[in-house]
Amino acid sequence: MHALLILDMQMGLFHGPDKPWAGEALLDTLNTLLSKARSAGAPVFLARHVGPPGSPIEPGSPLTQLVPQLLLTGNEVVFEKNRPNAFATTDLAGQLKARGAEGVVIAGMKTQYCVDSTCRAARDLGFDAVLIAEGHTCSDTPALSAQEIIAHHNATLAGPFCRVVRAEDWHF
Template sequence: MTTTSAVLVIDVQRGLFEPAPQPFEAQQTVQRINALTARARAAGVPVGVILHEREGSALAHQSEGWQPVAQLDVDPGDRLIRKTTPDSFLRTELGAWLAGLGVQRLVICGYASEFCVDTTTRRAAALGFEVELAADAHTTHDKPHATAAQIRAHHNATLPGITSFGPRIRALPSAEITL
């Protein structure tokens, strides 16, 4: 496959995954992401690892908490992209990197389903990218209003219903995503 596709791994960082309580299905989610990115790399599909940062917090740039979780397979050829908002495109190099590669389709996974994964998925579709959300490879923490499992299920059900952007958004189990 050509580089018309790319995989984005959002915010799978120590400061978000390692403190107790961990996100929903944290270990399984990372395993699914690793399997997906291994397939992508084998197919020549680029992988972007997006890292959220916030100065004065556990996610301060280059801090221990800012680093990808130890279990996440990050390849030297992966593109590391720093961000400061839930939108992985806003004030980052992501858009220029994808344009330079001729990417038209994004596979999105990571953390947090209701914030960074949701916002990046919507923004990608608004920018004209076809999006495949790895339905079992994004996660979050339980919230007072809903469990993390409910939040994941909600986003897997609602994001594909957004058709007004034009490009299709699909939610598929990570093992069913073609690269």
């Protein structure tokens, strides 16, 4: 069984000054994945990135709250992380194993940071890592457009680090 892991879909990133590329389409994809996971009885985890006390993203900050556009039921496991890799300094791996998950389907933000780091770590920890091709996003940078960053990561991560699958082709 695979669990769904949605990374950092929080107010400060999604509704911040640097708008994510194709944000509305991403929300639709994530809500479809949430529905598929619920229908299959797959566990759902949502990570919120927090910083140290006194920072703009300190625990409890409005900027770290999940976006209300996600169709959540309250049965999800919501946890805080303070590293790009969602497994670092959290009990995510243990919680996945406790729920019988052999794999993790990864989606959310931001492609070149937390999505990338978590995909790589999941495989290293023995999980079947699946990245949803259109299930992650970021903002443009001075060096590359968000579209280029997403395409690059889908191509680079596929194979050695994870399987890259379109949401419509994924079944929990």
